[in-house]
Amino acid sequence: MAVYESALDLIGNTPIVDVSALSPNPRVRILAKLEGQNPGGSVKDRAAKYMIEEAEKDGRLRPGSVLIESSSGNTGIALAMICKVRGYHLKVVLPENVSIERRQLLEVWGAEIIPSPGGEGSNGAMRRAIELAGEHPEWVFLHQYSNQANAKAHYEGTGPEIWRDCPELTHFIAGLGTSGTLMGAGRFLKEQNAAVQVWAVEPPVGEMVDGLKNLDEGYVPELFTANDGFDLLDRKMIVRPRESIEWTRRLTEVGVFSGISSGAIMAAAVKAAKLLDEGTLVTIVCDGGWKYLSTGAWTDGLDEVEARAKGIIYF
Ligand SMILES: Cc1ncc(COP(=O)(O)O)c(C=O)c1O
Structure with a gap:
């Protein structure tokens, strides 16, 4: 071993x-x-690692960078783990009604939680993350739904x-x-x-x-x-x-x-x-x-x- x-x-x-x-x-x-x-406990570790490494290679992510994400699920947790290890600050927009375990895991990995209305669900959280990313062009938004590195992680792994x-x-x-x-x-x-x-x-x-x-x-x-x-x-x-x-x-x-x-x-x-x-x-x-x-x-x-x-x- x-x-x-x-x-x-x-x-x-x-x-x-x-x-x-x-x-x-x-x-x-x-x-x-x-x-x-x-x-990190899920398949999303693969996509998160590829998206972060790609953003490091193309210069979008530098030491001390801030990332914004909207996932209440595995991607948020995977990104939070990698950000903690690599020294980035991750902000996660999180609907107020997510299960306790998800909030706790994001806290374990030191992510900053930005609450969004529970009634708007994860789509509302995604809209808010897109808005915030627009207002803060200095933050890095990896957007897993359109990021080709997400599919590449599975094509190569x-x-x-x-x-x-x-x-x-x-x-x-x-x-x-x-x-x-x-x-x-x-x-x-x-x-x-x-x-x-x-x-x-x-x-x-x-x-x-x-x-x-x-x-x-x-x-x-x-x-x-x-x-x-x-x-x-x-x-x-x-x-x-x-x-x-x-x-x-x-x-x-x-x-x-x-x-x-x-x-x-x-x-x-x-x-x-x-x-x-x-x-x-x-x-x-x-x-x-x-x-x-x-x-x-x-x-x-x-x-x-x-x-x-x-x-x-x-x-
Ligand atoms: C628990 C769980 N199952 C399935 C999926 C779907 O995988 P993919 O996003 O690669 O389509 C995800 C990711 O969104 C997930 O977190």
């Missing part, structure tokens, strides 16, 4: 585990890439790791938020084998699942269009919040303690396994379950968890 110079060098190279015990079809294997093993560890894959199934994971890893995998199917997991219009977006909601990330997302994706799978919670629970049967979007992806993989004759599906477990403990997702009734999730931004 090597000794690493920095915790940031531990980003990437995550393990893949066989979770086929949850597959309803004995001829379809389901494999899960455990992104919660990254030091996640995709090659999957190809190295599992060249027999037939399907790559991941959630769609900024689309960085799907655009980057999906493109890399199709370039290696054009027969690999790339499937996106989305919640239905008007419903929320942790970090995931429905493209029909009206906001298509620039990253998605810039990477010809509509051509790249072979299929979209719609998964509801309740199924996501159910499959987040089921994942514990195979020793995987995950966040809720990973439950959504697993629900989609299980549906895919029913549709297909045979295959090897590689899925992404975006993060661990720690940040979601206060949802009661593993312990409380499904109705109760669903109702609770409507008032608080957990996901």
Whole structure:
């Protein structure tokens, strides 16, 4: 086992585990890439590191720089961790109703929190961050929804790791938020084998699942269009919040303690396994379950968890 110079060098190279015990079809294997093993706890460590390193290379980020971000989720946490280690000051616009764990983690990594109205949700926080970035051109706004370094992190990291560890894959199934994971890893995998199917997991219009977006909601990330997302994706799978919670629970049967979007992806993989004759599906477990403990997702009734999730931004 090597000794690493920095915790940031531990980003990437995550393990893949066989979770086929949850597959309803004995001829379809389901494999899960455990992104919660990254030091900041999620797949977003990859994009955050690439976006920061790119901004350092092109001179936008210099020692002592200030960054502004609007994520209440994994990107904010990942950026906060890297900023703390690299000595940058991060301001995060955060809706007042985010779950306690998210606020605490941003505080752990020393980010400055700028509250935004809870009723306006994460889109309101993003609008406020764009306004503030406009008023303060000296602040660096990495804007993960349009930053090509986000997809590049997956084109150079996640995709090659999957190809190295599992060249027999037939399907790559991941959630769609900024689309960085799907655009980057999906493109890399199709370039290696054009027969690999790339499937996106989305919640239905008007419903929320942790970090995931429905493209029909009206906001298509620039990253998605810039990477010809509509051509790249072979299929979209719609998964509801309740199924996501159910499959987040089921994942514990195979020793995987995950966040809720990973439950959504697993629900989609299980549906895919029913549709297909045979295959090897590689899925992404975006993060661990720690940040979601206060949802009661593993312990409380499904109705109760669903109702609770409507008032608080957990996901
Ligand atoms: C928990 C979680 N799941 C899924 C995603 C979606 O990944 P991407 O933004 O690469 O599309 C994100 C990121 O927004 C996330 O934080």
